[in-house]
Amino acid sequence: MVKKLAALDVNKCIGCMECMFACSRRIGRGGFDKSAIRVRSAGGIERGFVIIVCRACENPPCARVCPTGALRERKGGGVILDDDNCIGCGFCAQSCILGAIFWDYEKDKPILCKYCGECEEYCVHNAIGIVELNVEEPGVRK
Amino acid sequence: MKARAMNRVLYIDLTKKDIEIVEREDLFDEYLGGSGVAIKLLDEECETGIDPLSASNPIIFAVGPLTALYPTASKTVAIFKSPLTGNLGESHCGGRSAMAIKLAGYGAMVIKGSSDFPVYLAIHGDAVHFRDASSIWGVEAQTAGRILREVEEGAGVRTIIRIGRAGEKLVRYACAVCETYRHFGRLGLGAVMGSKKLKAIVISADKSIEIPEEKRREYKKVYDEIHDVVVKTDAMEKYHDLGTSGKIYDLNKIGGMAYKNLASSRAPEEIARELSGENFAEKLLSKRVSCSHCPIGCIHLASLRELYAPGYYFKTTTIPYDNEPIWATGFMLGLKSAEDCLRLIDIIDKIGMDVISTGVILAWATEAYEKGVVTKEHTDGLELKWGDVQVYSEAISKIVLMPNEFYQNLAKGSEHASSVYGGQDYALAFGGNEMPEYHTGIACYLNNLTGARHSHLDSAGYDIDQKLMGKDFSLEEVVGALLKEEEWRQVLSSLVVCFFARKVYTPGRIISALNAIGIENWTAEKLEDFGRVIHRAKMDFKFREGFDLAKLRIPRRIFEVPTPHGFLKEEEMRKAIEIYGRIIGRDI
Numbered sequence: 001m002v003k004k005l006a007a008l009d010v011n012k013c014i015g016c017m018e019c020m021f022a023c024s025r026r027i028g029r030g031g032f033d034k035s036a037i038r039v040r041s042a043g044g045i046e047r048g049f050v051i052i053v054c055r056a057c058e059n060p061p062c063a064r065v066c067p068t069g070a071l072r073e074r075k076g077g078g079v080i081l082d083d084d085n086c087i088g089c090g091f092c093a094q095s096c097i098l099g100a101i102f103w104d105y106e107k108d109k110p111i112l113c114k115y116c117g118e119c120e121e122y123c124v125h126n127a128i129g130i131v132e133l134n135v136e137e138p139g140v141r142k
Numbered sequence: 143m144k145a146r147a148m149n150r151v152l153y154i155d156l157t158k159k160d161i162e163i164v165e166r167e168d169l170f171d172e173y174l175g176g177s178g179v180a181i182k183l184l185d186e187e188c189e190t191g192i193d194p195l196s197a198s199n200p201i202i203f204a205v206g207p208l209t210a211l212y213p214t215a216s217k218t219v220a221i222f223k224s225p226l227t228g229n230l231g232e233s234h235c236g237g238r239s240a241m242a243i244k245l246a247g248y249g250a251m252v253i254k255g256s257s258d259f260p261v262y263l264a265i266h267g268d269a270v271h272f273r274d275a276s277s278i279w280g281v282e283a284q285t286a287g288r289i290l291r292e293v294e295e296g297a298g299v300r301t302i303i304r305i306g307r308a309g310e311k312l313v314r315y316a317c318a319v320c321e322t323y324r325h326f327g328r329l330g331l332g333a334v335m336g337s338k339k340l341k342a343i344v345i346s347a348d349k350s351i352e353i354p355e356e357k358r359r360e361y362k363k364v365y366d367e368i369h370d371v372v373v374k375t376d377a378m379e380k381y382h383d384l385g386t387s388g389k390i391y392d393l394n395k396i397g398g399m400a401y402k403n404l405a406s407s408r409a410p411e412e413i414a415r416e417l418s419g420e421n422f423a424e425k426l427l428s429k430r431v432s433c434s435h436c437p438i439g440c441i442h443l444a445s446l447r448e449l450y451a452p453g454y455y456f457k458t459t460t461i462p463y464d465n466e467p468i469w470a471t472g473f474m475l476g477l478k479s480a481e482d483c484l485r486l487i488d489i490i491d492k493i494g495m496d497v498i499s500t501g502v503i504l505a506w507a508t509e510a511y512e513k514g515v516v517t518k519e520h521t522d523g524l525e526l527k528w529g530d531v532q533v534y535s536e537a538i539s540k541i542v543l544m545p546n547e548f549y550q551n552l553a554k555g556s557e558h559a560s561s562v563y564g565g566q567d568y569a570l571a572f573g574g575n576e577m578p579e580y581h582t583g584i585a586c587y588l589n590n591l592t593g594a595r596h597s598h599l600d601s602a603g604y605d606i607d608q609k610l611m612g613k614d615f616s617l618e619e620v621v622g623a624l625l626k627e628e629e630w631r632q633v634l635s636s637l638v639v640c641f642f643a644r645k646v647y648t649p650g651r652i653i654s655a656l657n658a659i660g661i662e663n664w665t666a667e668k669l670e671d672f673g674r675v676i677h678r679a680k681m682d683f684k685f686r687e688g689f690d691l692a693k694l695r696i697p698r699r700i701f702e703v704p705t706p707h708g709f710l711k712e713e714e715m716r717k718a719i720e721i722y723g724r725i726i727g728r729d730i
Binding site for chain 2: 014015016017018021024025028029030031032033034038039040041043044045046048122124125
């Protein structure tokens with residue numbers, strides 16, 4: 001089953017950043033410079049938080065602007081990055097109006113959500129979660 | 143960066159507008175981080191006898207080896223010479239501060255010197271900018287944060303530590319505000335920043351800590367174990383729901399807190415219900431948020447909607463509340479509603495003062511006014527009266543504006559003001575610092591008197607008192623328990639983990655956590671010894687700066703009102719202080 005990560009209920013987010021830390025921890029980093037998810041206040045904590053993560057668009061603009069085909073559309077929505085073919089042009093990041101493509105300054109390549117759900121494991125408030133995508137009916141949650 | 147490489151100290155000279163980044167692995171290897179490293183740096187940087195509000199007073203911020211690597215390692219330790227007590231100044235704060243400092247690549251920061259014009263520091267990783275803060279000098283702490291949020295980079299991964307007008311005007315108990323709702327509260331860090339013309343510090347993260355390949359599996363395992371204890375057991379349960387204010391009602395019920403400057407040890411039942419955590423949550427709680435890397439969410443924000451001008455001009459204000467701020471405003475000043483508490487907390491927060499000290503000082507002033515020790519001439523026309531939010535808000539404003547000598551003296555704390563005007567019997571400061579909430583028994587006051595910071599968080603005496611209810615105990619046992627707790631807390635504040643997670647970070651878990659990130663050779667015994675060493679280093683600093691156990695003033699009021707253990711006796715209290723002195727090698 002094709003899955004994606006989703007902001008289920010941003011009102012439950014307490015801004016603990018556990019998701020951001022979990023994402024970089026996958027590769028043995030303490031911090032979030034390798035994280036594909038970000039949480040920040042919506043202009044002051046009193047306004048609540050914003051969760052920024054790839055929403056696995058159908059017909060994703062980021063894949064369309066990739067000049068080398070390194071970013072491929074995934075069946076059901078979202079994209080898959082082939083690191084070897086990526087030239088680090090940054091067009092994908094520019095094309096994402098959600099700002100959900102982050103940048104790896106060490107590799108000079110984009111950081112994209114892999115929809116693995118590691119972050120969700122640490123979100124005890126259920127603000128984020130993995131949802132299944134119906135491949136026949138792309139974008140519809142089961 | 144490798145974990146050890148993050149142990150850099152950023153030295154900032156505000157006079158010369160110069161910086162230096164120094165690898166200090168020596169320091170972090172021996173003193174871990176946080177309190178341990180900071181007290182050592184204070185020893186290195188602070189000359190004996192300096193004026194705390196002079197350029198030579200260093201401000202030290204330190205984080206620890208667990209920061210950004212484990213849950214609830216969310217606090218930053220600030221150490222300086224306190225302008226309120228004249229000796230050790232230490233204050234802890236969460237928010238985004240610890241994560242930002244660590245992931246900007248620093249284990250500690252030392253800020254010395256003084257600028258000749260208002261500045262703020264913008265620290266973005268290795269880049270440190272001294273920026274002109276003239277345009278935000280004189281603005282409220284909250285507004286300063288809003289402005290800097292717009293002009294500086296790093297949204298979401300930064301901290302903005304700033305002072306309000308109280309800090310600029312050197313009110314000795316001014317605080318530094320962090321992420322709008324968190325504070326380096328006690329002992330006057332805000333005034334020290336103000337004396338340096340340092341309005342704010344913005345720090346943004348741009349690095350991460352690399353766990354060595356061979357340790358990754360172990361690190362993840364230990365992380366998950368700790369995370370599970372934090373979220374799946376009752377170790378931190380009480381902080382989840384009602385938050386710290388959850389204990390107010392019960393504490394009042396046992397007659398264990400000061401009401402109206404300790405005229406009694408409990409508020410009337412209807413007031414206790416109104417000011418209880420349950421009532422705040424029911425009526426006013428709008429959001430729970432957390433510090434970076436803590437899934438608990440103990441920060442409780444209330445929403446207060448008010449009509450403030452005719453013609454449908456409404457405002458909705460978000461105001462943080464906690465146990466002690468509710469006590470210091472509501473109980474200490476005899477307020478009648480939760481909304482009134484919030485109004486006062488909001489004013490104190492924006493002006494940038496420590497809410498505990500402010501409440502206690504105003505309570506002393508109110509009683510002194512009632513007794514005629516202080517007159518209308520002193521108060522600049524204000525009729526100080528229990529429960530009168532309007533008059534208290536004007537008094538707070540006058541403490542900062544200092545229209546006369548009386549307010550100049552109030553700005554120096556209740557110890558000082560009462561030494562000028564009298565009324566020392568009911569000036570509830572201990573070691574120069576205003577008391578916290580508790581009137582639970584001998585332990586809470588011994589904590590206030592002997593704790594390195596004269597803060598209830600030094601050794602949680604209030605907790606020891608409650609555990610001793612209905613039991614026989616000797617003074618030696620109480621002093622021993624307090625000292626043991628305070629020494630152990632030096633370990634926690636060196637790592638640096640939040641004290642609310644003290645049940646999570648047992649010696650065993652601490653050792654596993656350190657091992658998993660490559661910091662080896664720590665044993666339970668070594669940690670215990672370390673706690674003692676850091677505690678004694680703090681006491682050494684205090685004694686060096688004139689602290690004297692024999693000269694501790696104990697306000698008579700605390701012996702006149704019964705605690706849940708009955709009336710306290712001065713003779714016993716003095717005896718216990720003697721025992722304390724003997725144990726730490728400072729015989730009276």
